[in-house]
Amino acid sequence: MSQHLTIVNHPLVQHKLSLMREIETPTAVFRQLLRELTQLLAYEITREMPMTTKPIETPMEMMEAPTLAGRKLALVSILRAGNGMLDGVLELIPLARVGFVGLYRDEETLQPVQYYFKVPDRLDERLVIAVDPMLATGNSSVAAIDLLKGAGATNIRFLCLLAAPEGVARMKQAHPDVQIVTAALDRGLNDKGYIMPGLGDAGDRMFGTK
Numbered sequence: 001m002s003q004h005l006t007i008v009n010h011p012l013v014q015h016k017l018s019l020m021r022e023i024e025t026p027t028a029v030f031r032q033l034l035r036e037l038t039q040l041l042a043y044e045i046t047r048e049m050p051m052t053t054k055p056i057e058t059p060m061e062m063m064e065a066p067t068l069a070g071r072k073l074a075l076v077s078i079l080r081a082g083n084g085m086l087d088g089v090l091e092l093i094p095l096a097r098v099g100f101v102g103l104y105r106d107e108e109t110l111q112p113v114q115y116y117f118k119v120p121d122r123l124d125e126r127l128v129i130a131v132d133p134m135l136a137t138g139n140s141s142v143a144a145i146d147l148l149k150g151a152g153a154t155n156i157r158f159l160c161l162l163a164a165p166e167g168v169a170r171m172k173q174a175h176p177d178v179q180i181v182t183a184a185l186d187r188g189l190n191d192k193g194y195i196m197p198g199l200g201d202a203g204d205r206m207f208g209t210k
């Protein structure tokens, strides 16, 4: 894919996203919508996966049938909100390998610090899709991509629900090779780093915490 940012304007994506934004949407419905929306976004982000063919027999005759080529893709959740996007992608691509990156923000330096990192082997041979619903400041996303590249990944895409212009710019400056796919590009961040109009704290809304 060539574009740095892809906004998926499909009517179903936009409708489901509006339902997710609404403050009255209950946790269970939010989670279900997140799963559905992630599937639609995953369809888009995998559009240019490499293909090959293999000979198969239909009830009528032999044919050269198109199939996916290469190693199984690696899906990497940026904890904790990324976990809410795993099921949707895995329903579409059940054979994907799954990794996790955990980062917290050091309150003194304000820099992201790694507390967990477990990813599939041979990242250099896989398409790596990092998932996190909110691309806000971009600090943790950029740090997560730094770690994935450090582990060998060279073909990385970033899947989110909502992006802020600040986060997109930060990712573009740090990782211009990483394509971002999102359902919407919102107005910007508030002074606490939340996306406006956004949908609030994605982790709290999907897990029912406060």
Ligand code: URA
Residues within 6 Å of the ligand: 081, 134, 136, 193, 194, 195, 196, 198, 199, 200, 201, 202, 203
């Ligand atoms: N993380 C969230 O969950 N929501 C935001 O608006 C920004 C970051």
